[in-house]
Each structure stands twice: as C-alpha cells, then as structure tokens.
Amino acid sequence: xxxxxxxxxxxxxxxxxxxxxxxxxxxxxxxxxxxxxxxxxxxxxxxxxxxxxxxxxxxxxxxxxxxxxxxxxxxxxxxxxxxxxxxxxxxxxxxxxxxxxxxxxxxxxxx
Amino acid sequence: xxxxxxxxxxxxxxxxxxxxxxxxxxxxxxxxxxxxxxxxxxxxxxxxxxxxxxxxxxxxxxxxxxxxxxxxxxxxxxxxxxxxxxxxxxxxxxxxxxxxxxxxxxxxxxxxxxx
Numbered sequence: 001x002x003x004x005x006x007x008x009x010x011x012x013x014x015x016x017x018x019x020x021x022x023x024x025x026x027x028x029x030x031x032x033x034x035x036x037x038x039x040x041x042x043x044x045x046x047x048x049x050x051x052x053x054x055x056x057x058x059x060x061x062x063x064x065x066x067x068x069x070x071x072x073x074x075x076x077x078x079x080x081x082x083x084x085x086x087x088x089x090x091x092x093x094x095x096x097x098x099x100x101x102x103x104x105x106x107x108x109x110x111x
Numbered sequence: 112x113x114x115x116x117x118x119x120x121x122x123x124x125x126x127x128x129x130x131x132x133x134x135x136x137x138x139x140x141x142x143x144x145x146x147x148x149x150x151x152x153x154x155x156x157x158x159x160x161x162x163x164x165x166x167x168x169x170x171x172x173x174x175x176x177x178x179x180x181x182x183x184x185x186x187x188x189x190x191x192x193x194x195x196x197x198x199x200x201x202x203x204x205x206x207x208x209x210x211x212x213x214x215x216x217x218x219x220x221x222x223x224x225x226x
Contacts, residue, residue: 009151034214043115043201044154046214089153098169099215101146103153 004092004102012108013080020076021105023090027071032093035064035075038104039086047075047088080109113137115218117202123224124192132187132221134202141207143185144215145169145177147198154201160185161207192225199223 005024013019025033032051036044048057053068061078077084087104094100118133136143141162146154156169160179174196176188185204189196200221205213 004153043217043219044215045217049214091154098156098159099144100156100170101154103151 004090004100006088006090006102006105008105009103010106010108012110015080015082015109015111017080017109018076018078019080019107020074021088021107023073023075023102025071025073025090025092025100025102026094027068029094030068030071030092031095033066033068033073034091034093034099035073036089036091037086038089044089075105077107080107082109082111085109115202115204115216117200117218117221119221120219121222123226124189125226126192126194128192129188129190130192130223132189132200132202132223134185134187134218135183136185136202136204136216136218137183138204138206138216139182140204140216141182142205142213142215143179144203144205145175145185145187146201146203147171147196148201148220149198157187157200189223194225197223197225 034049035047038044048064050066055066057064063076066073087106089104091099091101115136144159145157155171158177160166166177202218203215205215
C-alpha cells in the first residue's frame, strides 16, 4: 500500500502571512498529483491537478509545484486570508482508477 | 445540476443492524468512489466503480458491499454494523475522460455512528 504524507498536520498563521506545506508521495507508479481544499462542514473541492515533473500551477494567491523524481509537492498561499482557513488534501493517482489521499494539512488564518 | 447527493446526512445504528448509504450523481460520470474519513487519517477508499456493472475493492472494503446497476447510483451497504464503522462517509464521482487527471466531485457526506 502506498503512503501519501502531508506536513505539517496543522498550521496557524496571521492574516497577511504567506505559508506553505508539503505533500510527499512515492515516486514510483506516479501518474498525477491532485490538491483539494476542504472547508469545515463542506465537501472537498479540487484545486489543482499536476502530472509533469516541474509543473507549477497557480490560482489566485494559491500556487503549487511538483517534483516527481523526489516525490513531493508544495502548496503555497501568499498573503493568507481568513477565508483560506481549511484542510488542504493532496492525493496521488497511482493508476487510472485509484487515488491515495494524504491526511491533510489543517490551516487556520487568524484575523 | 445537483452534482453528487448523499442520503441520509446523519444516522445512528445499533451494533448488528444493517443499512444502505445512497449516492447519486447527475453528471453522467463513469467513475464513482466511496471513502470513509476517520479523524487524523484522511480519506480511505472503500470501493470504487468505473462504470455500471463494474465494482472493485479499495483499501478498506471489509464490512461493506456495493453495487452499480446504473450510471447514476452507487449505494454502499453495511450488513452488520460495528463500532469500528463509525465514521463520515463520502461518495465521489469523476468523468473518466482523463484517466489520470480527472478531479473528483464529492457529495456532502453521511455521518454514521454505531453504538
């Protein structure tokens, strides 16, 4: 069974701070890496999907990078806002029909 | 479009009881998934389906059964509920058009407690 790990488990930042967290995944049998944003009492929503080594995606103040050779992805949030408070999940696609989720990083942005 | 809907939202079961968690999607997606979410453990895949009539086990299938008779519906059956099945259950679907790049669309979840 493949393991996807995320760090830190939780994070508290002040409004306006920039922050980043890590997703680690086995580099063998890699097909795609997905990031999801999961607000409390809601369902996970897709942020990014990345497939190529060196991929970099951006959506507003949020961006992500991918290193498939060493098996990690970083998610960056620039100028954190209270509405960014959520759990951020990464998921590694290991075959066409299976995906392994990490445990998530819980972000709290303090106004 | 409603997207992915799940019923019920909450349920309390006694040990040994059975129930079916319903999941329906109206996006004509081929792929459907059932996950359970335990605190600090992330999402664990229970069963998945790549199309009507086709299902397969995920990481934690024991104690559950599924069927996929239509594209829209993917019910999850608990036959003999146990306290270890207390969890939040999420259903998700994906189009299946991009095998590796498909994002999953999640339902609102069912919170199940087994006492």
